[in-house]
Amino acid sequence: MKPTFIKKGIGFAIASVIAGGSYAETTESPVSKNQQPNVVLIFVDDIGYADMGFQNLRDDIVTPNMDKVAKDGVVFSAGYVTGSVCGPSRAGLVTGRYQQRFGYHDNIGPRVRDKNVEQGLDLSVKTFGNYFQDAGYTTGYIGKSHDGDDKKFWPHNRGFDEFYGFNNGAADYFISGRNVENSEESAHSSIHRNDEVIENFDGYLTDIFGDESVDFIDRHKDSPFFLYVPFNASHGPMQAKHSDLQKFAHISDPLRRKSVAMTYNMDVNVGKIVNKLEQHELMENTMIIFMSDNGGKPDNNGSINSPLRSTKGTTWEGGIRVPFAISYRGHVPANQVIDDPVVSLDILPTTLAIAGIEEKEEWELEGVNLMPRMTGKVDKLESRYLYWLTAARSAIRDENWKLVVPNIHVQNPRYELYKISEDISESNDLSSQYPEQVERLKTEFERWNEYNEDSRWGWNKDRYPYTNGWRGRE
Structure with missing residues (x-):
């Protein structure tokens, strides 16, 4: 099944410049060519x-x-x-x-x-x-x-x-x-x-x-x-x-x-x-x-x-x-x-x-x-992973694939897999079709997460059992 959304290139909107917010053309105090940017x-x-x-x-x-x-x-x-x-x-x-x-x-x-x-x-x-x-x-x-x-x-x-x-x-x-x-x-x-x-x-x-x-x-x-x-x-x-x-x-x-x-x-x-x-x-x-x-x-x-x-x-x-x-x-x-x-x-x-x-x-x-x-010195960035971890959710992506966990606290978390390079609207979960990609991304996320510190604060009484009077709350 093909994704329902095909990514299209982003162009530039053409808009007239509105008074009070346009670029000025006057000049003064030219900067030294040797000054750091x-x-x-x-x-x-x-x-x-x-x-x-x-x-x-x-x-x-x-x-x-x-x-x-x-x-x-x-x-x-x-x-x-x-x-x-x-x-x-x-x-x-x-x-x-x-x-x-x-x-x-x-x-x-x-x-x-x-x-x-x-x-x-x-x-x-x-x-x-x-x-x-x-x-x-x-x-x-x-x-x-x-x-x-x-x-x-x-x-x-x-x-x-x-x-x-x-x-x-x-x-x-x-x-x-x-x-x-x-x-x-x-x-x-x-x-x-x-x-x-x-x-x-x-x-x-x-x-x-x-x-x-x-x-x-x-x-x-x-x-x-x-x-x-x-x-x-x-x-x-x-x-x-x-x-x-x-x-x-x-x-x-x-x-x-x-x-x-x-x-x-x-x-x-x-x-x-x-x-x-x-x-x-x-x-x-x-x-x-x-x-x-x-x-x-x-x-x-x-x-x-x-x-x-x-x-x-x-x-x-x-x-x-x-x-x-x-x-x-x-x-x-x-x-x-x-x-x-x-x-x-x-x-x-x-x-x-x-x-x-x-x-x-x-x-x-x-x-x-x-x-x-x-600047065009390279025509592509080196492949890498990007990671997300909140108090309740997680995700990881590489150049083509993205794995999403909508709730990390349930006993059996649901894993959603998307071909994110083609399906940026995340409309087609491919986790059942590509279990090897799910496992690969899970393993990489767990490796990254080993070096993280547990969340220090929040609202959940079970995960954050202590209070310290923040903004007058007990």
Whole structure:
């Protein structure tokens, strides 16, 4: 039986540039040719696989700025993150290691595996902020952090010179005017600059993060910088600006209209960042990376993952396969679509390589440098396995095959096998037809899992028997 979905190449949406978010053509402060390259990493929240224009899968999405960035470089049609929810995915991204190596299987929760466990990214593990800071870069973190509550886990204590944002799964987009009041009851969802609560301010949160990013570039344009911008759009709460909602009044589904409007606003702020890089003639000395932290959750935020199966929180494609694009003008040829499987772990080795920072064996990084593939020095990445393990599910894939376990805790787990290179919608389970592939992938997953730490925290009382007063809960 043939798969019901035949993969088609992803093209580029052609969209007119909307005022306020287009590329600027003015120039000033040209950068020295010898300066190490900058990195701008844009990591968005709960954006579905079909929810960016450059994916060319939906007509209702308007993202001209990211479409131009993507067209300027490479779109990875098989781009993955290491987790299907926010916290673990971010832990893998910032460390360049599978987060299961240090017990980060799920979003931080109130219950812990052992009495001595403290919720937060293991302090012995370095972040990309540390690596670039150690190499003399100025490092900035503007947006959402989703880590331990104690400030020793916050970005400004984990390798980032500057942190502006919040430390929580979500925040009110209209918190302006009551940030200080909010901090008295919900400190974790209030906006901080490093340790300090920001005084009340005016504005929509995505716009505020975009403006802060522009200010960071203005202040650090004359020396190499690493700017990480984890927008919380388009994660709930679903709050869009009235002016943006008006642009999409033709969309009848109110939840989808909010999602599209919030994503549009995020793209406008991507345009602000790119405009500023253009203004300072930094585009040919800056790698821009864009991806989502996990798949969308349509019932919650109106996102769309089609043609992928399922949603955020699962290890089917809809939970872990995301829009992913990289541009590096003058260094990476434009108008490329690469179908090789790639993963968020590849970002750290790639950015270290362009910065001339030697990757050391003791760092135990688990991704690969994508530059040889993006520049055409090699026409295919070496074959490898990619792995997923959450508090309840698992999966593994290679170039052609993917094995999914929807529930790892039952006595006799079900194994689903897909020819993922042909059937990205996972519509045809081939486990009974190819038992040898099932066994091969099971064996490889078990080998990988031997080096992981058990999940440190969660919500299940049986698996996490202890509490430690996290956020006042007992």
